[in-house]
Amino acid sequence: MLPTKSNLIKLKKTIALSKQGQQLLEKKKFILLREKEKYKQEKENLEKEFSEKYKNAFLSLQNANVDLGIRNVKSISEEIELEKNLEIRYKTVMGVDIPITSYKKENKKIIPFGLLETSISLDNTIKNFNELKEILIKQAEIETTIKRLDDAIAKVQKRSNSLKDIIIPKYIKEKKQIEEILEERDREEFTRLKMLKRMI
Numbered sequence: 001m002l003p004t005k006s007n008l009i010k011l012k013k014t015i016a017l018s019k020q021g022q023q024l025l026e027k028k029k030f031i032l033l034r035e036k037e038k039y040k041q042e043k044e045n046l047e048k049e050f051s052e053k054y055k056n057a058f059l060s061l062q063n064a065n066v067d068l069g070i071r072n073v074k075s076i077s078e079e080i081e082l083e084k085n086l087e088i089r090y091k092t093v094m095g096v097d098i099p100i101t102s103y104k105k106e107n108k109k110i111i112p113f114g115l116l117e118t119s120i121s122l123d124n125t126i127k128n129f130n131e132l133k134e135i136l137i138k139q140a141e142i143e144t145t146i147k148r149l150d151d152a153i154a155k156v157q158k159r160s161n162s163l164k165d166i167i168i169p170k171y172i173k174e175k176k177q178i179e180e181i182l183e184e185r186d187r188e189e190f191t192r193l194k195m196l197k198r199m200i
Contacts, residue, residue, distance in 0.1 A: 002180040011182045018168050025160040027095050029153055035093055036149040043142045050135045057128035063121035073122065080126075086137060096152045101141045103134055137145060 001007050064073050085104040090097045 001178070003178045005182065008175065008178045009184065011171055011178065015168060015171045015175065018163055018171060020169065022163040025156050029156045029160065030154065031094055032096065032149055033151050036146060039142050039149070040143050043139070045093055046135060046139050047144065050132070050139065052137055053128065053132045057125065057132045060124040060128050060193070064119065064125045067119040067121045073125075076122065093149075094152070096148050098145050098148065099141050101137050103137050114195065140156065155166055 001011070061073070068076075079128070087102045089100045089106070091100055092098070
């Protein structure tokens, strides 16, 4: 960059804007970290709930296997259709797409198996595994959210560090060099004018 006064003014503006940009990135990082903490707490609560529901679901499955036999339970499970009631929408937090899942339960009127060949333990198994499925859906949503927030925080941190440690110091160094050259020129001009006055 040529050591001119106009370039010095431009550099000063660029430094001010870069510092402002770096501050904004730090604010963005703070907001994203706060958002992440909220989801981390939710994840911990869900993990506790999942652990409880998991035990209940597999205990009821064991009971159903004892009551009806493993082959019968397997045969009945194959009659149950896969549900396709999961919807995923997105909300944006500081430029990060956060998934929002919604699971609609279907109240099926037709039972895919005869009541005579089942037991209460099988009903409990179906109920418990449905509850477990809902928690897994929510867990997937939260884990995806935390991963996306982590990625965004890392990018913001990288940009902030780049401005703070590389770009701004480079501009400041260039500004200082231009100021020194301009000051030297001013001194030379002052000395030259002084000599001219003496000669006149």
